Amino acid sequence: MRHLSCLLGVWGVLSILPAHAAPPPHVVRAVASFTVLADVVAHVGGTHVSVTSLVPPDGDPHEFEPAPNDARVLRQADIVFMSGEGLESWFGRLAHAAGYRGTPVIVSDGISLYTPPGNRQEEADPHVWNNVTNVIVWADNIRDALIAIDPADADSFRTSAAAYVSQLEALDRDIRARISAIPASRRRILTSHDAFGYFGRAYGVTFLAPQGLSTETEASAGDMASLITQIRANGVTTYFMENATDPRMVRQVAHATGAAPGGELYAEALSPPTGPAPDYITMMRHNTDLMLAAMRPH
Structure with missing residues (x-):
C-alpha cells in the first residue's frame, strides 16, 4: 500500500508538469x-x-x-x-x-x-x-x-x-513644448564641447563651447578669446560641465565671463544605474531640466 501511495504521489507531481519542457529562449x-x-x-x-x-x-x-x-x-x-x-x-x-x-x-x-x-x-x-x-x-x-x-x-x-x-x-x-515656452533670446547655453548641435537645431537652443565636435581637439587661444567675446555679448550667465569631458577649458571661459555653474549635462554617456541619467530617456529629461533652469529669467 505504501508503494502505491508513493507512485500516486509521483504521478501527481508529474501530472502538473508540461508534457515537454520548453527549451530555454535564445538570447x-x-x-x-x-x-x-x-x-x-x-x-x-x-x-x-x-x-x-x-x-x-x-x-x-x-x-x-x-x-x-x-x-x-x-x-x-x-x-x-x-x-x-x-x-x-x-x-x-x-x-x-x-x-x-x-x-x-x-x-x-x-x-x-x-x-x-x-x-x-x-x-x-x-x-x-x-x-x-x-x-x-x-x-x-x-x-x-x-x-x-x-x-x-x-x-x-x-x-x-x-x-x-x-x-x-x-x-x-515634451521637450519641444517646454523649450518653446522660453523666449528665443534666452535660449543660449555654455558647455564643454560641441556635442549638442542636433539638440540645438531640433529644439531652438544656441550652444557655445570651447572645444569642437570631439574631445580630442584643443581650442586655440584665438578660439577662446572669440568665445569669451561672444558669451559676453549674448549675456550667457550659466555654464555646464559634461560628465565625460575635461572641465578645465569651460571653467577658464566661465572665470573670464563670470558665468556660474549650472550642473552636469550628459552629452554622450549615461551615468551609472544609481546616477541621474541611467537610461536615454531619463538622460534627455535631466539635460532639459537643467537647461530650462538656466534659461528662465531669474
Whole structure:
C-alpha cells in the first residue's frame, strides 16, 4: 500500500508538469559601442537580447582605450552596433586586436547629418542622439538588424520597438513644448564641447563651447578669446560641465565671463544605474531640466 501511495504521489507531481519542457529562449549576444546606444538596443531587443557596452558609464566615446577584455567581448558577439560618423575612431584598432571580421550595424544610417558652420575639418557632427527623432531612426535600424539575425523573435522585436518609439515620440513633444515656452533670446547655453548641435537645431537652443565636435581637439587661444567675446555679448550667465569631458577649458571661459555653474549635462554617456541619467530617456529629461533652469529669467 505504501508503494502505491508513493507512485500516486509521483504521478501527481508529474501530472502538473508540461508534457515537454520548453527549451530555454535564445538570447542574442549584442555589443554596443557606448552606453547611450546600448540602452536603446536593450529596449528594442527586450528579453531576447543581452547587451554589453564597450565604453562604460561616464566614459568618453571619443577617447576610449579598449582593454583586452573588450576584445574577448567583441569576439563572442552575435551582433555589434555602432553609431558611426567618426564617433568610434578606436573601433578599428579593437577589431584588429580581437580578430573581429564581422560588419557592425551602423545605426545612424538614414539620419540627416549636419556640419556646424565654420567647422575647419568640415566633418559631420556625430552626436545624432541629442535629437530624439534621430533615436527613432536608431530604433528602427536596430529592430531590422535584430530581425535579420533572429527572425524567430521578429514579432517580439517589432512590439518592443513600437512601444519604445511611442515613448520617444512623447519625449520629443515634451521637450519641444517646454523649450518653446522660453523666449528665443534666452535660449543660449555654455558647455564643454560641441556635442549638442542636433539638440540645438531640433529644439531652438544656441550652444557655445570651447572645444569642437570631439574631445580630442584643443581650442586655440584665438578660439577662446572669440568665445569669451561672444558669451559676453549674448549675456550667457550659466555654464555646464559634461560628465565625460575635461572641465578645465569651460571653467577658464566661465572665470573670464563670470558665468556660474549650472550642473552636469550628459552629452554622450549615461551615468551609472544609481546616477541621474541611467537610461536615454531619463538622460534627455535631466539635460532639459537643467537647461530650462538656466534659461528662465531669474
